[in-house]
Amino acid sequence: MMQIVIIGVSGCGKTTVGQTLAKKLNLPFRDADEFHSTTNKEKMSRGQALTDEDRIPWLLAIHQYMQNLESENKDGVVTCSGLKKMYRQILLEGVETKDSHCQSISKKCLNKKSVLFVLLHGKQETLLKRLECRKDHFMPASLLPSQLATLEFPDETEHFITIDVDNTVEEMVSEIIKTLETS
Structure with a gap:
């Protein structure tokens, strides 16, 4: 079982x-x-970056969705900016915590090895061009610098891979599938 x-x-x-x-x-x-x-x-559409307090209920809702899939023994794919390590911990543990490890398997804590974080990353210029081409999305390009400044790259304590966004979608998907097949 894997949550991606x-x-x-x-x-x-x-x-x-x-x-x-x-x-x-x-x-x-x-x-x-x-x-x-x-x-x-609405806040983001006005060009205001979200605070951690704004994000926590959102992260908990995503965690709950993942928890529901896990409890039904189902795999799934979900997106989330997951920019900070704390945010990824909330996705895994369902609570705001400073502890980087689940001390015990609780109803809320997802199996860390069954969640693969796939970081899509690329040059700021590439990302900016993509955002400027978007139509009818609430997230303006003006917030990209604050997101890049917030980004904390995953580390060895997390189950993750990094994929360069300069690859085609098919190449990125193939790389993810290869990782899943070998893990």
Whole structure:
């Protein structure tokens, strides 16, 4: 059983890669934007970056979705910016915590090895061009620098891979599938 969480800044291709991967693997897909409150979407559309306090209920909602899949023994693909290590911990543990490890398996704590974080990352110029081409999205290109400044790259304590967004969608999806087959 595997939960695949596609993470990265806005414009990196999380939704496109996530949808393509889910379709190829015949898995359910959910986009993180579906979990945002109207208030969060309005704030971002005004060019205001979300605070940690704004993000926590959103992250908990995504965690709950993942928890539901795990409790039904189902795999799934979900997107989430997951920019900070703390955010990824909330996705795994379901609570805001400073502890980097689940001390025990509780109802809320997902199996860390069954969650693969896939960081889509690329050059700021590439990401900016993608954001500027978007139509009808609440996240403006003006927030990209704050997202890049917030990004904390995953480390050896996390189950993750990093994929360059300069690759094609098919190349990125193939790389994710190869990782899944070998893990």
